[in-house]
Amino acid sequence: MVDNSGIRWRDRSPYALLTRHFFGRFFDNEFLSPGGEMVVSVTQILALLPVPGAVLSLYYIFMKYAFLIVKVHSWAAVDSWSDRCFFVSFSMIVTGLVTLLYWDNLFPDRKDFLNLVPLPLGLRTLFLAKVTSLLLFMGLFSVMINAVSGVLFPLAATMSHATSADSARFLVAHFVSVVSGSAFVFLLLVGIQGACMTLLSRRLFRRVSVIIQSTLLVLLLSFFLVLSDLIVAIRGSHNELYQHLFIPAWFTALYDRILGIERVHATSVSWQIAGLAVAASVVFAAVFYALSYRRYLGQFHDAPSTSGSAANLVGRLVSRLARVLGKEPEQAAAFDFVIATFGRSHRHRMVLGSCLGVALAFCLAAVFILVTREGQAGLHRVSLTLLGLPSILCFFLLAGVRFAFTIPSELSANWIFRTTVFRPEIYWRGVRAAVWTVVLIPVFTLTTALFIFFWGWAGAWRFLLLESVAAVILMERMFLDFPKIPFTCSYLPGKADLKLRWPVYVISFLCYVIFTGIFCWFLQPRPRAYWIALVLGILAIIRLMHNRKQGLRTSTPIYDEQPGTEILTLFSRSPRASMKLCRE
Amino acid sequence: MLEVRRLTKIYSIREVVSDVSFKAYPGQVLGYLGPNGAGKSTTVKMLTGLIEPTRGDVLHKGRDIFANLIEYKRRIGYLPESPDLYGYLSALEYLQLVGRLRGLPSKVLETKINELLRLFSLFQQRKTAIASYSKGMRQKVLISAALLHNPDLLIFDEPLSGLDVTSALVFKNLVQALANDGKTIIYSSHVLEVVEKLCSRVIILHEGRVVADDSVSNLRNLMSLPSLEKIFTQLVVPEDTEAIAQQVVEVMKY
Numbered sequence: 001m002v003d004n005s006g007i008r009w010r011d012r013s014p015y016a017l018l019t020r021h022f023f024g025r026f027f028d029n030e031f032l033s034p035g036g037e038m039v040v041s042v043t044q045i046l047a048l049l050p051v052p053g054a055v056l057s058l059y060y061i062f063m064k065y066a067f068l069i070v071k072v073h074s075w076a077a078v079d080s081w082s083d084r085c086f087f088v089s090f091s092m093i094v095t096g097l098v099t100l101l102y103w104d105n106l107f108p109d110r111k112d113f114l115n116l117v118p119l120p121l122g123l124r125t126l127f128l129a130k131v132t133s134l135l136l137f138m139g140l141f142s143v144m145i146n147a148v149s150g151v152l153f154p155l156a157a158t159m160s161h162a163t164s165a166d167s168a169r170f171l172v173a174h175f176v177s178v179v180s181g182s183a184f185v186f187l188l189l190v191g192i193q194g195a196c197m198t199l200l201s202r203r204l205f206r207r208v209s210v211i212i213q214s215t216l217l218v219l220l221l222s223f224f225l226v227l228s229d230l231i232v233a234i235r236g237s238h239n240e241l242y243q244h245l246f247i248p249a250w251f252t253a254l255y256d257r258i259l260g261i262e263r264v265h266a267t268s269v270s271w272q273i274a275g276l277a278v279a280a281s282v283v284f285a286a287v288f289y290a291l292s293y294r295r296y297l298g299q300f301h302d303a304p305s306t307s308g309s310a311a312n313l314v315g316r317l318v319s320r321l322a323r324v325l326g327k328e329p330e331q332a333a334a335f336d337f338v339i340a341t342f343g344r345s346h347r348h349r350m351v352l353g354s355c356l357g358v359a360l361a362f363c364l365a366a367v368f369i370l371v372t373r374e375g376q377a378g379l380h381r382v383s384l385t386l387l388g389l390p391s392i393l394c395f396f397l398l399a400g401v402r403f404a405f406t407i408p409s410e411l412s413a414n415w416i417f418r419t420t421v422f423r424p425e426i427y428w429r430g431v432r433a434a435v436w437t438v439v440l441i442p443v444f445t446l447t448t449a450l451f452i453f454f455w456g457w458a459g460a461w462r463f464l465l466l467e468s469v470a471a472v473i474l475m476e477r478m479f480l481d482f483p484k485i486p487f488t489c490s491y492l493p494g495k496a497d498l499k500l501r502w503p504v505y506v507i508s509f510l511c512y513v514i515f516t517g518i519f520c521w522f523l524q525p526r527p528r529a530y531w532i533a534l535v536l537g538i539l540a541i542i543r544l545m546h547n548r549k550q551g552l553r554t555s556t557p558i559y560d561e562q563p564g565t566e567i568l569t570l571f572s573r574s575p576r577a578s579m580k581l582c583r584e
Numbered sequence: 585m586l587e588v589r590r591l592t593k594i595y596s597i598r599e600v601v602s603d604v605s606f607k608a609y610p611g612q613v614l615g616y617l618g619p620n621g622a623g624k625s626t627t628v629k630m631l632t633g634l635i636e637p638t639r640g641d642v643l644h645k646g647r648d649i650f651a652n653l654i655e656y657k658r659r660i661g662y663l664p665e666s667p668d669l670y671g672y673l674s675a676l677e678y679l680q681l682v683g684r685l686r687g688l689p690s691k692v693l694e695t696k697i698n699e700l701l702r703l704f705s706l707f708q709q710r711k712t713a714i715a716s717y718s719k720g721m722r723q724k725v726l727i728s729a730a731l732l733h734n735p736d737l738l739i740f741d742e743p744l745s746g747l748d749v750t751s752a753l754v755f756k757n758l759v760q761a762l763a764n765d766g767k768t769i770i771y772s773s774h775v776l777e778v779v780e781k782l783c784s785r786v787i788i789l790h791e792g793r794v795v796a797d798d799s800v801s802n803l804r805n806l807m808s809l810p811s812l813e814k815i816f817t818q819l820v821v822p823e824d825t826e827a828i829a830q831q832v833v834e835v836m837k838y
Contacts, residue, residue: 017684025670114668118632119685120657 014121018129019136025112026105026137046144049094053087053149060156080157082231084255087149087174088181089227089248094145095138095182096220099189103213104346106134106193107296127293134190142182150175173258180278181251187281189216194288197296206346214353221361226368233372243269250274330422334430334486335437341409341487342438348404348487352438355400359393366392379454382524386454387463387517390447394471395509397439398478405486414488414559424485425552431486432479440471462530463520469537470516476544485557585609586631586737586768591640593626600626602792603640608770610736613763615783616772619820623792624772625665628741631770632662644737658686661735665742667722671715675706675725678714682729693732700728704751719746727755737768744775756782780812790820 027043060083099106108116108130116126154170196212197205223230234246243249250273257271341348370378370385379386408414444464451460523530586608593601601623608614618624629635631642633653642649649656669678676697683693701707704724714722723746730738740759744752759782763769773779779786780800788796796803796819800812809815817825 014685014687017681021681024672027672111668111670114664114666115670115682116685117634118657118660118662118664119682120654120687121685122654 015125015129015132018116018121018126019132022108022112022130022133023136026102026133045098046140049141049144050146050148053090053146054152056086057149057152057156060153081252081256082235083153083157084174084177085231085235085248085252086227087146087153088177088251088255089223089231091142091145091178092181092185092248092251093220093224093227095142096185096189096216098141099138099186100213100217100220102137103189103193103209106190107197107293123294127290131289138182138186142179142186145182146175146178150178170259173255176258177251177255177274180254180274181248184247184251184274184278184281187278187285191281191284191288194285194290194292197292198288202296210346210349210353213350214357217354217357218360218364221358222364222368225361225365229369229372244273247277250277328426328429330426331430331433333422334427335434336430338431338434338486339437342404342434345409345487347407348409351404351407352397352400355396355403356393359396362392362396363389382455382459382463382521384514384517384521386451387467387520388513389450390443390467390471391513391516393443393447394439394474395512397443398435398471398475399505401435401439402478402482405482405484406489407487408490409487411488411490414485417485417488417557418559424555424557425549427485428479428548428552432475435475435479440468440475443471444468462524466520466523466530466534466537467516469534469541470512470519472541473537473544474512476541476548480544480548481551483555483558485559489557489559585645586770587641587643587646588627588631589641589643591627591630591642592638593623593630593635594638600792601630601637604789604792604794605640606787606794606797608737608768610766610768611763612785613759613769613771613783615779615786616770616789617774617776617779617786617816618789621791622789622820624789625741627789628665628739628770628772632660632739633657658733659736661730661733661738663726663730663738663740663743665745667719667726667746669714669722669725672713674711674713675701675717675721675728676710678725679728679732683732686733688733696732697728700731704728704754720748720751723747724751735767737770738762739770739772741772742774743771744773744778776811776813776816786812788816788819795819 108126112126151171154167154174158167158170192212193209196208200208230246231248234243234249237243246269249269250271253269253271254274342352343349366385366388367379370383374381444467447467448460448464451464454460519533523533588604588606591601591604592599604623604627606614616624616627626635630637633642633649633656636650644656644659673681679697679700680693683697684690688696698707701710704727706721706724706728709717709721714725717725723743727743730740743755743759747755756778759769759771763784771779771783783800785799786796786803787794796815798806803812803815804810807815807818809818
């Protein structure tokens with residue numbers, strides 16, 4: 001729309017400008033790509049979102065419905081409830097995960113406040129623009145998640161036996177139900193954040209926020225990992241309560257209703273619950289978002305800075321521990337710095353919290369499957385599933401810690417390390433002690449309690465010992481060629497090896513978890529082999545520690561990250577420039 | 585004219601600003617001084633409408649600013665203490681955003697932005713992301729943003745922070761030129777020499793209260809002291825600074 005002066009409405013109206021601005025800020029997600037290349041990261045996510053749905057739809061087209069429909073000669077007679085429920089659930093889970101990823105962008109942040117509040121804009125304009133951008137962004141994600149599957153699956157499920165009207169109806173039913181489910185999850189999470197912000201102080205909210213995010217992440221990922229089993233269980237269950245508690249079933253009932261097949265495939269769940277749930281979530285989100293909005297904006301300047309106090313009980317205990325563990329000053333400095341950064345830096349806490357969330361989700365899913373298949377007895381039997389739990393936790397947490405180390409806490413403050421002469425090998429002793437404190441000690445305390453509870457001390461200690469050695473080897477190997485002082489080196493998202501090396505990480509994870517479990521299982525009844533393996537493991541640790549020490553003595557820590565040659569070659573705009581850089 | 589009447593801000597039970605009153609006139613550069621924690625930034629935030637005072641009034645042209653805050657914000661240019669900018673925007677994009685939100689016509693805005701960026705030597709880097717700017721460059725972007733809409737009242741909070749010598753000289757002359765143009769300027773800073781040279785009047789704040797409010801020359805005569813630094817030391821620095829410095833040297837030798 002262009003007015004008489006030739007200026008477009010979207011360039012003139014503060015509301016439109018702000019909406020566009022806030023929408024653009026969603027691509028500036030610190031957690032995704034701290035410091036730059038945010039558009040690339042978010043665009044990559046957007047591009048990848050339709051892939052799972054597309055793959056699944058193609059499977060349905062070629063493998064399942066083609067044969068089924070030939071048999072029954074009518075699309076309406078094919079029982080597609082489980083598949084439709086899966087698509088609804090998948091859309092809801094991904095929407096939930098995306099909302100958690102953008103948890104800190106749901107409200108205007110400090111930068112918005114400092115830059116926009118001094119301008120002549122009403123709070124209502126800011127509020128409406130933020131809400132609009134939020135809805136637009138989530139709408140974009142919702143469409144992307146279901147873009148391909150939303151078309152392919154209805155085609156697969158109706159195939160040649162349906163009229164155009166039937167196919168169109170299926171298409172509408174699919175989109176309405178998946179979008180309603182996604183909207184419900186999104187609004188529910190916005191409402192939860194708003195309620196926390198309204199009810200808690202800002203400082204408490206910052207602390208609780210990470211816990212809420214991690215818990216919701218665990219729930220959503222666990223739900224995803226056991227989704228197929230869960231849908232089958234719900235479908236076969238005669239317990240109405242279970243069916244009603246299974247939220248995707250509400251929206252699948254809505255799907256049935258629009259398709260007009262609810263009498264054929266219906267569970268006991270009524271489609272009206274879906275409508276009520278969406279309406280309730282709209283009210284819940286609107287009320288708490290509005291309530292928390294003004295309070296939240298006011299807090300940026302209306303209270304003196306309330307950064308986390310180090311003088312709490314945990315801080316004192318950890319400081320005491322540092323003094324016990326490290327006699328050398330560099331060691332104590334490293335330990336305190338790592339612990340303080342994990343304790344107080346929101347970004348680093350989030351990285352660690354997310355890794356813990358993913359690990360717990362895997363663990364919960366594994367235990368869920370074990371219990372559904374073998375009942376309570378499965379827990380009291382030594383199984384690979386339970387033996388794998390500490391390995392899963394250690395792998396994800398150590399990988400998380402390693403990744404967090406590469407993200408600078410305050411890059412401009414790293415001059416203190418650059419201008420200070422210290423012994424890196426001694427400094428790394430402190431870092432190692434901190435990793436023990438953050439990962440290994442908590443994981444093995446928890447595992448010890450769990451294993452002893454289920455298997456008794458006599459049955460558990462051998463496994464615990466061997467798993468501990470494996471975990472220490474993993475830790476030493478992970479940090480063997482780590483050339484940085486934690487949290488002090490510049491971070492290049494372009495360096496993100498994950499783009500190229502994710503299969504290596506996946507294979508490493510599987511190998512570590514499976515082989516550790518199998519190894520423990522195999523060695524348990526063979527005492528001589530067990531002790532030999534243990535001694536060899538300890539020797540491997542000593543060797544790795546020695547190598548690391550030697551490496552640190554001869555190398556100097558890096559503070560400015562350089563992109564890898566493979567990244568330069570693949571992602572640089574000019575191939576000639578890439579080659580030149582590679583040669584250099 | 586900007587009039588401040590018995591302005592008070594209380595956080596929990598701590599009175600950060602107490603009964604501050606003054607008037608700032610067009611064509612005048614009002615220096616606002618005080619040691620760390622004296623309440624300067626809190627006052628500035630109340631003057632810009634970012635936070636509401638616990639008690640007292642801020643009147644612009646005789647009207648309470650909080651009665652029509654949006655209209656007041658149209659008339660002020662504010663340069664904050666810390667250069668918090670959107671790092672992923674370029675200087676050009678940032679200034680376009682600010683100018684458009686302030687409702688400036690696009691042709692005028694483009695001309696202003698280009699000229700300001702040229703004058704502040706940022707034109708070459710105008711399309712580079714602010715994230716890669718130095719502190720001084722960010723400060724120049726903020727100064728440009730504060731001047732873009734030709735405001736009547738300018739509030740500068742530590743404006744020279746990060747600026748190089750040339751830019752600082754340009755800025756000092758700019759402040760003088762703006763005052764000559766009839767703008768009301770409030771200049772909050774720690775740099776006493778600059779305040780002494782630039783400001784026609786100074787207010788010295790200590791523990792939230794005004795301890796001096798006069799022209800520099802009057803204060804010098806009144807207190808029989810040769811410079812603003814001496815006056816400042818006399819009014820707000822109770823400790824023996826030389827003794828403290830000596831003690832620091834002693835501690836270093838432990």
